[in-house]
Every structure is written in C-alpha cells, then in structure tokens.
Amino acid sequence: MVEPLLTTRGLSRGFGALKACDGVDIDIRAGEIHALIGPNGAGKSTFVKLVSGEIAPDSGSIHLLGKPVGTLPMTARAGMGMARSFQVSALAPSMTGLEHVVLALLQHRGGVFHFFRPIARDTGLKARAEEILARVGMLDRATIPVAGLSHGERRQLEIAIALALEPRVLLLDEPMAGMGAEGSARLAALLNELRGDMGILLIEHDMETVFALADRISVMVGGQIVATGNAGEIRSNATVQSAYLGDAP
Numbered sequence: 231m232v233e234p235l236l237t238t239r240g241l242s243r244g245f246g247a248l249k250a251c252d253g254v255d256i257d258i259r260a261g262e263i264h265a266l267i268g269p270n271g272a273g274k275s276t277f278v279k280l281v282s283g284e285i286a287p288d289s290g291s292i293h294l295l296g297k298p299v300g301t302l303p304m305t306a307r308a309g310m311g312m313a314r315s316f317q318v319s320a321l322a323p324s325m326t327g328l329e330h331v332v333l334a335l336l337q338h339r340g341g342v343f344h345f346f347r348p349i350a351r352d353t354g355l356k357a358r359a360e361e362i363l364a365r366v367g368m369l370d371r372a373t374i375p376v377a378g379l380s381h382g383e384r385r386q387l388e389i390a391i392a393l394a395l396e397p398r399v400l401l402l403d404e405p406m407a408g409m410g411a412e413g414s415a416r417l418a419a420l421l422n423e424l425r426g427d428m429g430i431l432l433i434e435h436d437m438e439t440v441f442a443l444a445d446r447i448s449v450m451v452g453g454q455i456v457a458t459g460n461a462g463e464i465r466s467n468a469t470v471q472s473a474y475l476g477d478a479p
C-alpha cells in the first residue's frame with residue numbers, strides 16, 4: 231500500500247481537564263480530500279493546530295511524507311510540504327494579491343530580497359505568481375490591494391499563498407466560512423481540481439459540500455475520531471447518526 235502523506239497516531243492535547251484532542255489517528259493519502267467533521271467544540275481546529283505546529287501535543291506522533299515532524303516549528307513543516315490556508319490569514323491590507331504570492335514564492339524558495347530590483351519586476355517570479363492566481367480565479371484581481379478585496383476573494387488569495395509553498399498536504403480550516411454560494415461553489419471546484427496534486431484535510435461545516443467533495447470523512451466527537459469512511463459509510467454509520475449527523479444529506 232502507498233504510504234499516506236500525513237499520519238497522526240495517538241495525537242492528544244488537553245486544556246486543563248479538557249481533552250480537546252484525545253488519541254487521534256488520521257491518515258491523509260495522496261490525491262484525497264479527507265474531511266474532518268464534528269459538532270462545535272469537537273476538537274477539529276485543535277487537531278489542525280497540532281498538525282501544523284501552532285500548538286504542541288501532550289502525546290502522540292505526526293509523520294509527514296514518512297518523516298516524524300516532532301517539535302518542528304510551522305515554517306519547517308511548510309518546508310517539508312505542509313501548508314495551511316489559515317496560517318496566512320494575516321493579509322496586509324495595502325499589499326496586492328500578486329505581491330503576497332510573490333513573497334510566498336520567495337519565502338518558499340529561500341530567496342533573498344534584492345533591494346535594487348523591485349521583486350514585482352522579476353519576470354519569472356511574477357509569471358509563476360500569476361499562474362497560481364489564475365488557478366484560484368484571482369488573476370483579474372491580482373493588482374488590487376487586499377483592502378479592496380471581498381471576504382471570498384481574500385480566502386481565495388489565502389489558498390493561492392498556500393499553493394505558492396507547493397504543498398503535498400494542504401490543511402484547510404473552514405475555507406468556505408463567510409463565503410456566498412457562488413464563492414463556495416468556485417472554491418469547491420478548485421479543491422476538486424487540486425486533490426490530484428496533493429492530499430487535503432478539509433474542516434467544513436457545510437455537510438452538502440463535505441459529502442459532495444470528500445473521498446473520506448472522519449467524524450470527531452469529544453476529541454475522538456468515532457468513524458472514518460467514505461460518504462456512504464459515514465451516512466449509514468449508527469454511531470455518527472446518533473452522535474452528530476442526525477438527518478443531514
């Protein structure tokens with residue numbers, strides 16, 4: 231069997247007496263969208279924070295492309311092939327989308343700034359940044375400062391920045407939150423296309439989107455994974471039905 235891109239085993243983290251993440255085993259395989267669903271407070275965001283390195287686990291392991299990530303910081307994990315859209319949500323209002331993506335490319339390539347040559351005139355970098363912006367449907371908005379972009383466009387830009395890191399594993403914590411129907415549909419189409427190049431962990435509350443997009447779904451309740459399977463298996467799982475799903479599609 232092909233080794234998963236990302237593996238967690240027994241991943242745990244408490245806050246005081248609360249076990250927010252309690253022995254979580256999840257695999258993200260190449261080419262899959264793996265959705266993580268569960269009620270509010272189930273521990274989904276805590277799991278993403280543990281995997282991305284924003285917070286440290288109390289116990290358990292994380293392997294990325296077969297290598298233990300241990301206590302490596304977020305930047306080192308990014309260098310190993312992990313990107314998280316949420317980690318870059320601090321967009322600079324006065325900078326354009328193009329500038330953000332160029333900077334992310336420079337960061338990824340370990341580039342240095344040439345003070346005597348504006349980076350936007352580096353044609354190779356600019357062309358690559360435009361290619362990425364086109365992929366997320368933002369090329370025609372590339373030169374508008376972030377302050378002038380809609381919420382949905384900012385989320386698209388965050389994904390473009392994540393893609394500049396050429397991730398093998400992409401972690402998306404509620405990427406569709408606050409987006410209108412059109413923006414959500416566009417983003418769903420993008421994720422559908424991206425899965426061919428990477429493994430995607432998707433936290434999403436909209437069950438219609440999850441069941442339409444995900445190859446596999448893990449259900450988290452009270453910090454624990456209570457079921458993992460494809461859409462049909464999750465829909466018909468009795469534990470999931472009673473613990474969370476109710477009569478969702």
Ligand SMILES: Nc1ncnc2c1ncn2[C@@H]1O[C@H](COP(=O)(O)OP(=O)(O)OP(=O)(O)O)[C@@H](O)[C@H]1O
Pocket residue numbers: 245248250268269270271272273274275276277
């Ligand atoms: N820094 C923290 N300090 C204390 N408790 C925390 C902290 N972060 C999360 N928690 C608690 O851990 C539990 C899991 O929270 P988490 O945000 O991971 O859930 P979630 O599944 O992402 O929820 P939601 O769907 O509402 O975003 C919650 O009870 C939350 O209050």
